[in-house]
Amino acid sequence: MGSMEGDALTPARPPKPSSFRRWWVNLYEGVVSTAQGMSITLRTFFKKPVTVQYPEQELELDGRYRGIHFLEQDLCIYCDVCAKACPVDCIEMDATRHGKELEWHVFTLDYNRCMLCELCVYPCPKDCIHQGEEYALVTENREDMVLDLLTWKGLTDEQKQKIAETEAAKAARDAEKEKGE
Numbered sequence: 001m002g003s004m005e006g007d008a009l010t011p012a013r014p015p016k017p018s019s020f021r022r023w024w025v026n027l028y029e030g031v032v033s034t035a036q037g038m039s040i041t042l043r044t045f046f047k048k049p050v051t052v053q054y055p056e057q058e059l060e061l062d063g064r065y066r067g068i069h070f071l072e073q074d075l076c077i078y079c080d081v082c083a084k085a086c087p088v089d090c091i092e093m094d095a096t097r098h099g100k101e102l103e104w105h106v107f108t109l110d111y112n113r114c115m116l117c118e119l120c121v122y123p124c125p126k127d128c129i130h131q132g133e134e135y136a137l138v139t140e141n142r143e144d145m146v147l148d149l150l151t152w153k154g155l156t157d158e159q160k161q162k163i164a165e166t167e168a169a170k171a172a173r174d175a176e177k178e179k180g181e
């Protein structure tokens with residue numbers, strides 16, 4: 001049936017590479033790759049381990065780490081700039097102004113959405129919102145991911161006293177004005 005090598009119907013096949021030579025190449029490559037792997041293993045073997053037994057042990061963080069936020073509430077002026085700068089709209093705040101004093105009701109940050117991008121930190125005119133080194137926020141409840149950044153709510157005794165003093169001074173001024181008229 002015309003299948004003989006080199007006949008008119010079937011072209012001649014190229015000669016196979018020498019299997020003996022291939023065997024030596026395989027052996028060489030196997031020895032070299034094993035030696036490379038072992039050299040990496042040996043180098044790593046004498047290095048200090050980089051893993052730690054979390055949560056008993058914790059890694060030291062870089063100074064620029066952007067973790068969970070904290071607020072210096074006494075400096076905050078309720079200007080809303082941080083909330084407006086947030087690209088995912090995850091900061092909510094509410095306060096009542098009593099002259100210069102602020103009665104805080106809400107200042108929350110929703111970590112279900114927060115990207116820890118720090119875009120809320122830079123525009124703050126009072127430099128009072130920061131990202132710290134805390135990162136553990138483990139919960140089974142999504143609602144627990146909305147953190148309250150307020151240290152206190154409402155008015156402190158000091159604020160109440162200042163408001164009372166301001167109101168008393170204003171009442172005295174008004175009374176003086178009335179006397180004059």
Ligand code: SF4
Nearest residue numbers: 086114115117118120
């Ligand atoms: S870190 Fe980014 S995403 Fe999170 S609150 Fe600030 S601006 Fe919004």
Ligand code: SF4
Nearest residue numbers: 076077079080082124
């Ligand atoms: S930008 Fe700063 S001062 Fe203004 S509301 Fe945010 S934290 Fe407060």
